[in-house]
Amino acid sequence: MGSQSKKRRKSAGFIHVEPPESIGYDGLGFDIIHRDSDSKARVGSLKTPHGTLETPNYIFCGTKASIKNVMPQVMKDLQTDIILANTYHCMIQPGPDLIEKLGGLHKFMGWNGPMMTDSGGFQIFSMGHGSVADEIKGRNRNNSKSMLKITEEGAKFRSYKDGSMIMLTPELSMEIQRKLGADLIYQFDECTAFHVDRDYTEMSMHRSHRWGDRSLKAFDEGNDGTQGLYGIIQGGVYENLRKLSTQWVEDRPFFGTAVGGSLGGSEEQMNEVVAMCMDNVTKDRPVHLLGIGRIRDVFTFVRMGIDTFDCVSPTRIARHGWALVKGEPQERINIRNARFRDDDTPLYPDLDNPASRDFSKGYIHHLFKAGEMLGMQLLAMHNVATINLLMREVRQAIKDGTLDDLEKEWLPD
């Protein structure tokens, strides 16, 4: 058998690719430095070419190569360790070649710390279901027609920028993510929607596995040891699929493990689905939970062994007037509420940043009432600082064995 046929065997329309048996991640590392005695919570040290961070940690979303309203220098001041950008958005505007020409994502956006990119799959498929259409250009437009076709080869879609046809494949996703140059990158996968049935979920999961093998292969060919590739556990809400997919990821030479796909239709089901995966994770790789990140989720899932979270919510809800507040049973308050009109207290004076400390709630309330963009900026800063405080305290509580107490401090009944 020639090497070509070894790499890609087609049967029944499937593209089978043998993944490499091992991959060197020389510039990266993950060490577990403390394990909780009451749960699977752990404190880890995640080393990347752009710095080492402690886990559990929170990866803030810089969707289009920009944290909304917050400069990277300010993100650092707010004690942020790691951010992400979305491959899909960066590929459409300004394009991976331009970012590469201008020195890669880190240099392009002025963030010199650890960074992650996703594979591009999530946004494409979400658009197919119309659920993140608002995200694309920060406004409401019907993008449900932009997803044209998913085939064994990849996903064909129409660019929202110029209407051109783009075929995103595992190989192209790896090529783009290499050009972007983030430290932690992701296999290409399909993020199945909640409403699809078991048959589709299973079929899609197997295709995502094949896409994962092609991702590994393509990654290995261009690997220079500066990026760590994550495999993604699929399988929807079905326990045996989740188990099978977890095993699939564990069996392959990924740097990290991610829990992806549909996590169900309720908080209870989400917790069950993540548990279906985490009960079967055995290797001490860093584990990322894709797209989930309320404060209560952090407490729930660090106990299952999740190391990193990402969610747009801290900066997105800021644009709608929501401030995350430690000790608030609902996690957050809406500053537009009339009760804050003449409130002369700051959001959180113990947090060492101007947004949390130096402005009254009454002033920020006014900024939202007056439509002043500075309000969004201040709440984005405050929410980032609050999440970073949460993660620092979570790490310390794991070390101290006081996670239950800390949860009560953050989320009293």
Added chain:
Amino acid sequence: MGSQSKKRRKSAGFIHVEPPESIGYDGLGFDIIHRDSDSKARVGSLKTPHGTLETPNYIFCGTKASIKNVMPQVMKDLQTDIILANTYHCMIQPGPDLIEKLGGLHKFMGWNGPMMTDSGGFQIFSMGHGSVADEIKGRNRNNSKSMLKITEEGAKFRSYKDGSMIMLTPELSMEIQRKLGADLIYQFDECTAFHVDRDYTEMSMHRSHRWGDRSLKAFDEGNDGTQGLYGIIQGGVYENLRKLSTQWVEDRPFFGTAVGGSLGGSEEQMNEVVAMCMDNVTKDRPVHLLGIGRIRDVFTFVRMGIDTFDCVSPTRIARHGWALVKGEPQERINIRNARFRDDDTPLYPDLDNPASRDFSKGYIHHLFKAGEMLGMQLLAMHNVATINLLMREVRQAIKDGTLDDLEKEWLPD
């Protein structure tokens, strides 16, 4: 004659008020520390209860008690000396009583330096002509009906917030500006539009003078020495009216002199009209030019003796992609232009702030293309830093006698 009839004499429907003969401005001062030998340009030291600044200087607009997209802490870092807020906007949202309750404008918006408020007149009258309707809520709406009536008593208008009827008088303007607590405040006046005729301009000028006397009287009654009141020269484009109005301001115990009203329909006419005023200014009070502030205007008018400028343009044009650039014949470049797509140079690396120094033009171009609000923030920061650089260099050039050379550096042919 009783004291009441002395204060307010009505004849032919006019309200005549005797202004005080002198007013104490104990917490403020203005010293001229250098005069140019080739022009009337001068370097002054303007002392306020919130700090002393050198003039010529530029007062940045925080219209609704917020510099658009830039935190006050960052304004300081950008070497800003003084900012303003608009009485009209603050009076509608959140209201002067609330700002007073929360400690006054300085504390409310977190700016601890020198500050100015206008009288509220400009926005009301502009709305009457429909020309700054866009300003009100940052969007286009027809506010031409909001100005209801100008009478001897004051200006009656409808609040854009709740539709309520408000009568703004010289006395109320003084009361509001006292509650807001800025260091430099303004008499109530009517800013006549360019299209009105000579008769209207003359009638309005005399009414503004009467409003000025009422402003002085009301100011004096509440004066605690912490605010300096500016008189405003009106008279439209008519030389004898401007001369008369300049004399009127000089004859009264104002702390400062401002050139206001319509300055004509062209750059040439504007220069003529400002000269009509400045040729007749004899007293060494600080002189402010209301609402004018392109780079070329600064060079033109400091030579006539203008000490301070204000204009929304540095932060407003930033929102439309314009960056002010030293050495650019047109003063500014539009970062959205395709030629900046792959430009890896920063806007102005010698300026000590992240926006000017740490991001490529290509990146800021991308932010605007992608609709990322961070782009507006970066250009606002850069433009403020650039104007502050301009003013520092203008002051030094006046001291060195090199204003002509400096102008060629900033605005080459």
